[in-house]
Amino acid sequence: MDYKKIADDVAQKILSYHEDNSGWKLAKSSNNIVVSWKPSNEYSGNIYRGEGIIEEVPEKVIQFMYVDEHRKKWDKALKSYSVLERIDQDTLICHTLTHSYGMGLISSREFVDLVHIRRYDEGVVTTNSVSVEYEKCPVTSSYVRGFNNPCGYICSPLPENPAHSKLVVFIQPELGGLLPRSVVESALPSNVTSLISGARAGIKNYFKN
Numbered sequence: 001m002d003y004k005k006i007a008d009d010v011a012q013k014i015l016s017y018h019e020d021n022s023g024w025k026l027a028k029s030s031n032n033i034v035v036s037w038k039p040s041n042e043y044s045g046n047i048y049r050g051e052g053i054i055e056e057v058p059e060k061v062i063q064f065m066y067v068d069e070h071r072k073k074w075d076k077a078l079k080s081y082s083v084l085e086r087i088d089q090d091t092l093i094c095h096t097l098t099h100s101y102g103m104g105l106i107s108s109r110e111f112v113d114l115v116h117i118r119r120y121d122e123g124v125v126t127t128n129s130v131s132v133e134y135e136k137c138p139v140t141s142s143y144v145r146g147f148n149n150p151c152g153y154i155c156s157p158l159p160e161n162p163a164h165s166k167l168v169v170f171i172q173p174e175l176g177g178l179l180p181r182s183v184v185e186s187a188l189p190s191n192v193t194s195l196i197s198g199a200r201a202g203i204k205n206y207f208k209n
Contacts (some may be wrong), residue, residue: 001132003087007116014152017047028189029030033196035189040172042149046185050169050192054200056207057130058125060156064169065153066094066115066127074202077101077194084137092145093134095205097143101187102125109175112137123162128152144207150179167196171200 016017024036054061071081075192078099086092098110116128131147139145149172158164169192175184178190 003091003093003114003132005131006114006130007087007091007128010114010130010152011118011126011149013115013150014126014128014154016169017049017150018154018168028193030193030197031197033193035192037185037189038097040079040149042172043174045172045174045181045186047149047170048173048188048192050167050171050196051153052167052196053158053165054155054165054196056162056165056201058123060207061155061165061167061199061203062117062125062127064199064206065198066092066117070202070206073206074198075195076198077191084112084134085165087114091115093132094129095137101191106175106179106183106187107177108143109171109177110143111146111148113148124154126152126154144175144177146176148172149174156188166198167200169195 023038023113027037028035033050035048035050037046056190068083077098079099082095084093084095093117095114098109100107111131112134113129114132118126118128129141129148130150151171154168155165158166171192202206
């Protein structure tokens with residue numbers, strides 16, 4: 001499998017999502033985090049966009065979003081998160097196992113994703129992810145295997161305060177199993193809010209100590 005080509009393709013898609021300002025509808029706004037949605041072009045569900053401010057520079061924020069030793073400390077949605085393989089310095093294969101959510105309506109899911117870190121001019125740092133088949137971690141009967149369509153984080157310095165960052169999150173997961181679409185779509189906006197607020201609190205506590 002050509003992981004580097006997949007990484008390039010998903011990075012271009014995440015940029016295109018970020019540049020697309022049309023058709024987004026408000027799903028949730030709380031704790032200075034705004035979540036919006038629109039129909040996805042990748043599958044039959046929706047793509048969700050979350051936006052929030054974090055009091056740290058982009059490079060440090062992104063490290064917290066994907067490095068396993070950090071992510072496991074603050075992301076309460078995860079049972080486990082581990083790196084299965086490093087393709088190169090900025091490209092890895094990760095395994096994620098979630099807790100159940102939506103008040104128990106959605107049982108835990110596992111994902112195997114290609115994660116690629118990319119840096120742009122003016123201090124912008126992104127993660128770019130998509131689920132992949134990985135022969136060293138095959139589907140088993142122990143967990144329901146989900147599929148992440150292109151997703152990622154875009155972290156940019158705030159023009160008015162470059163020591164802080166604007167974090168934009170894009171997700172569009174297919175959770176598998178026999179879940180009604182309405183159940184999934186009702187749970188995802190809160191998931192995005194929790195992700196950003198959890199990262200915000202984790203980063204603040206880490207650098208405070």
